[in-house]
Amino acid sequence: MTGPSVVFVVDDDPSVRSSLKFLLSTVGLQAETFDSADSFLRKELRDVSSCLVLDVRLPGLSGLDFQRELATRNICIPIVFLTGHGDIPMSVRAMKAGAVEFLTKPFRDQDLLDAVRVALDRDRARREQEKEMADLRRRFDSLTAREQEVVSMVVAGMLNKQIAAELGTAESTVKVQRSRAIEKMQAESLADLIKMFQKLQPLSEKAS
Amino acid sequence: MSSFSTSRVNTALEDSIPEAGASLESILCTEELRRRPSRPPDYEKENRALVALMSTLADSPSTIFQTLAETILDITQCDSAGLSLLTRDGKKPDICGKRFYWPAIAGMWNPHVGGGTPRNFGPCGDVLDQNRTLLFRHFERRYPYLMPVSPAAAECLLVPFYVAGEAVGTIWAIMHSDRRKFDAEDDRVMASLGKFASSAYQAMSHIEDLKFQVSEREKAEAEVRELARGLEAKIRRLVEANVVGIVMWNLEGAITGANEEFLRTVQYDVEDIASGRVRWTELTPAEWRDRDEWAMTELKTTGIFQTFEKEYFRKDGSRVPVLLGGALFEGDGNDGVAFVLDLTEQKRAQEKLQEAQQSLYATQGELARISRLTTMGELAASIAHEVNQPLTAVTNNANACLRLHADRNLDPDVLRRVLEEIVADGNRASAVIARIRGFIKKSPAEKSKLDVNEVIPEVLALVGPELQKNRVSVECDLKKALPLVLADRVQLQQVLLNLVVNGIEAMTAVTQRPRKLVVQSQIEESGELMVTVRDSGTGLGSEADRVFTPFFTTKTHGMGMGLSISRSLVEGHGGRLWATPNSPHGAVFSFTLPADGSSS
Numbered sequence: 064m065t066g067p068s069v070v071f072v073v074d075d076d077p078s079v080r081s082s083l084k085f086l087l088s089t090v091g092l093q094a095e096t097f098d099s100a101d102s103f104l105r106k107e108l109r110d111v112s113s114c115l116v117l118d119v120r121l122p123g124l125s126g127l128d129f130q131r132e133l134a135t136r137n138i139c140i141p142i143v144f145l146t147g148h149g150d151i152p153m154s155v156r157a158m159k160a161g162a163v164e165f166l167t168k169p170f171r172d173q174d175l176l177d178a179v180r181v182a183l184d185r186d187r188a189r190r191e192q193e194k195e196m197a198d199l200r201r202r203f204d205s206l207t208a209r210e211q212e213v214v215s216m217v218v219a220g221m222l223n224k225q226i227a228a229e230l231g232t233a234e235s236t237v238k239v240q241r242s243r244a245i246e247k248m249q250a251e252s253l254a255d256l257i258k259m260f261q262k263l264q265p266l267s268e269k270a271s
Numbered sequence: 272m273s274s275f276s277t278s279r280v281n282t283a284l285e286d287s288i289p290e291a292g293a294s295l296e297s298i299l300c301t302e303e304l305r306r307r308p309s310r311p312p313d314y315e316k317e318n319r320a321l322v323a324l325m326s327t328l329a330d331s332p333s334t335i336f337q338t339l340a341e342t343i344l345d346i347t348q349c350d351s352a353g354l355s356l357l358t359r360d361g362k363k364p365d366i367c368g369k370r371f372y373w374p375a376i377a378g379m380w381n382p383h384v385g386g387g388t389p390r391n392f393g394p395c396g397d398v399l400d401q402n403r404t405l406l407f408r409h410f411e412r413r414y415p416y417l418m419p420v421s422p423a424a425a426e427c428l429l430v431p432f433y434v435a436g437e438a439v440g441t442i443w444a445i446m447h448s449d450r451r452k453f454d455a456e457d458d459r460v461m462a463s464l465g466k467f468a469s470s471a472y473q474a475m476s477h478i479e480d481l482k483f484q485v486s487e488r489e490k491a492e493a494e495v496r497e498l499a500r501g502l503e504a505k506i507r508r509l510v511e512a513n514v515v516g517i518v519m520w521n522l523e524g525a526i527t528g529a530n531e532e533f534l535r536t537v538q539y540d541v542e543d544i545a546s547g548r549v550r551w552t553e554l555t556p557a558e559w560r561d562r563d564e565w566a567m568t569e570l571k572t573t574g575i576f577q578t579f580e581k582e583y584f585r586k587d588g589s590r591v592p593v594l595l596g597g598a599l600f601e602g603d604g605n606d607g608v609a610f611v612l613d614l615t616e617q618k619r620a621q622e623k624l625q626e627a628q629q630s631l632y633a634t635q636g637e638l639a640r641i642s643r644l645t646t647m648g649e650l651a652a653s654i655a656h657e658v659n660q661p662l663t664a665v666t667n668n669a670n671a672c673l674r675l676h677a678d679r680n681l682d683p684d685v686l687r688r689v690l691e692e693i694v695a696d697g698n699r700a701s702a703v704i705a706r707i708r709g710f711i712k713k714s715p716a717e718k719s720k721l722d723v724n725e726v727i728p729e730v731l732a733l734v735g736p737e738l739q740k741n742r743v744s745v746e747c748d749l750k751k752a753l754p755l756v757l758a759d760r761v762q763l764q765q766v767l768l769n770l771v772v773n774g775i776e777a778m779t780a781v782t783q784r785p786r787k788l789v790v791q792s793q794i795e796e797s798g799e800l801m802v803t804v805r806d807s808g809t810g811l812g813s814e815a816d817r818v819f820t821p822f823f824t825t826k827t828h829g830m831g832m833g834l835s836i837s838r839s840l841v842e843g844h845g846g847r848l849w850a851t852p853n854s855p856h857g858a859v860f861s862f863t864l865p866a867d868g869s870s871s
Contacts, residue, residue, distance in 0.1 A: 076660040078696050082667035085689065089674040120656060122739055145663075147656035168659040172670035 067111045068183050070094045073103050073129075074118040074145065079168075083116060083175075090176055092183075098122075100129040108138075112190055114163070114182030116175070119146040119153065127153065130160050139189060141182035143175070199263055202248050210244040213237055217244075217253070218260045293412035295397060300426075301406040309455040313346075317460060320346055321467065328471055335471050336375035339442065343464055344377040347428070347457050349444040351380035354468060355387065355395045356440040366437045371395040379447060383420055398429045399438040404458055405429050422447040430461040432469040442468050516593075516611035522567070524552035527606065536593065536613040538585040554583045556590065570607065574599045580614065592618050656736055657703040661696035668693050718844075720755040720867050723763070723792050723800055730767040731790065734775065741775050741786065748791040754866035756800055758844050763864075766837045766848070770804040770860045773834070777808025777858060784856065799846070799863040806857040811850055818850055837862075 072083045072094050080096040087094045094116075097103040101123055103115075119126035130142060144157050144165045154165040163185065164178035206214065209230075216226045223241065227234040250256035320342045327338045336354055343352035353376035359365040372387035390396050394410045407427040411417040417424070424445045431438045442465055444457065510517045516533030520526050526549050534540060543549045555563055559581040566576035578596035585591050597609025668689045675681040731738075731745055738745055771788065778786040789805045811818060819838050834848075841848040841862045848862040 076664070078664035078692065078699070079660055079667070082664040082671070082692070082696075086667045086671040086674075089671045089678075120736070120739075147659040168663040169666040170663070172667065172674075175667075 068092065068187070069109070069111055069113045070116060070179055070183070071103060071106075071113060071140075072096045072116045073098075073100060073121065073126075074116075075099065075120075075122050076118075079118070079145075086172055086175070087179065092179065100124040100126075100132070103129075104132070104136075108140075110190075112183050112187040114141045114143060114179060114186055116143045116145060116179065119144055119157075127157060127160075130157065130162070134160070139186075141185045143178045143182055145170070196262065199248075199259055203263055205247050206244050207240075210240050210247070213240045214244040214248070214256070214260075217241055218257050295413060298407050298410050298413045299405055300408045301404065304406055304453060304455050304458050307452055307454045312456055312459065316346060317463065321463075324467055324471070328474055332475060335475060337377070339464065339468060339471060340375040340377035343442060343444050343461070346460050346464070347444045347453070348451065349378065349428075349453075350422075350447040350450075351376060351378035351424075351445040352443065353377065353380065353384075354440055354442045356472075357390060357395075357399075357438075366434075366439050371440065378445075379422060380420070380445065386420070388414070388417070394427060394429055394443075395441045398431050398441050402431065402438060404431070404461065406453060425449060426453055428453045428457055428461055430458075430465040432465040432472065434469060434473055439472060440468070516613065517608065518551070518611055519606065519608050520551050521606045522570075523605075524550040526551055532613075533611050536585075536591055536611060537583050538587060543586070556582055556584060570597075570599055571604075574604075576609075583611075591615055658700050661700040661703070664696040665693050665700070668696075718757045718759050720757055721760055721763070722753060722755055723802060723864070724749045724751075724753050726760065726763050726767060727790055727792065727802070730764050730771060733764075733768065734771050737772065737775055738788070741779055743775050743778060743786040743788055746787065746789045748789065750791075750793045753792055753794065753800060754798075756844070756864045757867040758864060762840045762843070766840050766862065767802070767804070769834065769837045770862075773860070774804050774806035774808065774858075777806050777810075780809055781807060781856075794866075795863060798866055800866055801861055801863045803859055803861040805853045805859045807853065808857045810852055810856060811858045819848070834860075 070087050070092050072080055072087075074080050074083070074096070075098055077098070080098070084094040084096055095106075097106070099122055100117075117126045117129065121129065124132060126144060126146075133140060133142075141163045142157075142161070143163050144154070145168055146153070146165070147168050157165050163182040164174075166174055166178065203211065212230065213226060216229065221229070223234050223237045226241075227237045230237070245253075245256055248256060248259060250259060324335070324338060324342055328335050340353045343349070353373050355371035355373055357366055358368040358370060358372050369390050370387050371390065371393065373384055376384045388395055390399075393414055394405070394407050398405050405428075407424070407429065409423065409425060410427060411420075411423055425448055426446045427443055428445075429441045429443045431441050433439065442461065444453065444461065446453065509515070510530045513530055513532035513535075516536045517530045518526055518533045519528035525547060526544055529544050534544070537549075537554060539549050552560075552563075562579065562581055566579065569576040575598040576596065578594060580592065580594050582590045582592050592614040594612040594614055595609050597607055599605075599607040672681060672686060672689055675685070727747065727749060731747070737743075767790075771790070774788045775786075778788075784807055787807045789803075791801075791803045791805075793801050793803075795801050819834050834850075838848045841864070844864055846862050846864040848860065851859045851861070853859045
């Protein structure tokens with residue numbers, strides 16, 4: 064396991080909850096348990112990779128309704144569904160809505176642990192990606208407007224001379240701005256900078 | 272005879288005055304008539320008077336009694352004269368009457384015309400009783416109701432007259448003073464006038480009878496005419512309203528007349544009928560001819576034929592179902608009338624109803640099948656959920672232990688705690704299985720002493736998923752220390768399950784208020800146990816009495832057998848099951864069970 068993570072278990076049956084917590088602990092996973100969807104929703108989530116192990120049949124909000132509710136609240140958390148008597152349409156619905164796995168009780172312990180691992184990995188990857196994007200964005204934002212302009216032209220494949228002509232400045236000035244921008248973006252090479260900009264592309268398009 | 276219609280006698284006065292002391296003998300002085308000096312007879316006057324009376328009787332019979340009274344006054348030279356007639360109704364003379372009335376009075380008492388005296392207590396009655404002429408002196412001494420009749424009668428000569436040997440009245444002469452006294456001559460003349468009164472009475476009576484008969488006949492005839500006019504109008508209304516077909520016919524098969532409704536029914540027109548082309552015998556399809564023959568026989572013997580259903584051909588050859596009934600007219604016994612009701616619509620409606628019923632039966636069969644399948648599916652789901660929870664916990668815990676054990680990392684304390692949990696969950700699973708098995712088992716009634724308070728939670732646990740799915744909250748109000756009942760556990764569970772599931776289903780449509788189910792156990796004053804299941808559903812409305820009827824259902828699925836069977840089961844335990852409305856919403860189903868006497 065890389066880094067801290069937590070598994071949220073939501074099941075109305077106390078035996079099931081505690082046994083799941085115990086099982087997860089054997090592979091070093093920390094679990095927090097809830098008896099209903101509502102009590103989970105009241106919980107403030109920490110910024111660690113996490114996933115949900117969720118019984119479909121819950122008091123109050125059902126598992127599938129809960130999944131929808133999370134989506135409307137823009138909470139992205141991978142879900143492993145558990146059910147006493149899974150039927151195919153229900154599992155299809157859950158999977159389409161982004162569930163990692165749909166397990167029928169009683170399940171093989173390895174299946175659950177695998178599913179939880181996949182879910183946590185998926186969450187971790189998502190978090191890392193989000194973090195990287197945020198980082199890039201932050202770096203890009205630290206550039207001056209002229210530096211951003213120059214870098215965009217560099218990435219677009221223009222030569223320093225062309226950029227200077229375009230912006231109406233001296234080529235030496237462009238050179239300085241360019242190297243400062245590369246430094247601020249922490250790019251190791253021009254290729255690295257271009258990769259960064261490709262990732263930023265959707266963001267900068269949105270921003271413009 | 273205007274005097275016949277009025278009566279001035281104050282009957283209230285008569286009734287209020289008690290019988291006076293004076294005896295009949297003390298007011299009679301009849302014997303004196305013979306002792307008193309008699310005046311000579313005036314035959315000429317007498318004859319004249321009799322001739323005048325006869326001519327009055329012939330010319331103007333209505334005045335004969337008054338003429339008679341005046342004749343008495345004239346011949347006897349008395350102060351008042353008149354006659355009394357025995358009557359039953361105050362109008363018609365009648366020998367069985369209870370009163371005498373005075374149709375005619377001349378002289379001083381003339382204002383008292385229309386008055387009279389009772390048959391059983393009065394001077395006229397005395398005369399009839401003794402059946403002879405009597406002379407009274409101040410008869411008001413004995414008959415106080417005559418006191419107000421003024422002037423008082425110093426002497427009164429009363430003479431009976433007869434019809435067919437029966438006394439029916441009296442004629443009388445009164446002296447109000449001692450100016451003169453009646454004598455033997457008066458007695459003789461009065462006897463003679465009495466005979467005339469008798470014949471006048473008979474003649475009058477005949478005339479009256481005749482008049483009465485004539486007027487009665489006229490009245491009856493007028494009534495018949497009136498009735499006929501009314502009836503004719505009513506019949507015409509019936510015919511012209513065209514609500515039923517009316518057809519006139521004769522026994523030979525001709526149709527002699529018909530209203531529009533009949534023509535519409537058989538789709539012929541007036542010309543078809545008028546031309547005589549249409550015959551009822553030919554309107555009738557062959558297979559109905561026998562039935563027609565039967566109706567003919569009925570007609571010939573009783574004059575009518577009873578209503579029956581048959582078919583007619585329409586003009587286009589198609590058939591129309593009809594109901595008809597009819598009668599022969601009085602007279603030659605050949606012509607008659609019948610009403611004809613077009614049954615097309617009724618038949619069509621009936622067919623539709625039958626079709627609907629058939630499809631209903633089919634649907635019901637299908638529903639019953641689906642309902643069974645659904646119940647099985649629901650039960651399976653319930654079992655799966657109930658059993659899978661502890662099983663999941665057991666496998667999780669055991670697997671976790673295996674993992675720790677493989678890593679040589681299993682703390683004995685942790686192992687003991689987890690093993691305890693495994694045992695608890697294992698027991699829980701087997702309890703669920705036992706409960707469900709006990710529930711499904713189709714064993715004959717096996718009665719044992721049991722606590723209703725134990726059965727209720729069992730059933731509620733079983734429907735837990737249903738309650739959850741339908742967002743129904745349950746409140747249990749169980750009376751502590753309930754006496755045990757001798758009952759079949761499975762059957763009791765079935766009854767409770769049925770009531771609870773019904774309650775849940777009754778609330779599925781409810782969105783405006785909480786869906787709440789209250790299950791209550793209590794002890795009745797009679798010592799019986801009562802269990803009630805209340806819901807806040809849509810209620811029973813006017814159907815409360817029908818819900819226990821087999822196949823009655825308000826649900827879109829379900830056979831309507833649940834409550835019927837439940838009632839049988841409860842009654843099999845000596846209890847009762849009934850439904851009442853819940854306030855303010857929903858229904859209450861209650862059942863009682865006798866407490867087992869041998870328990871606390």
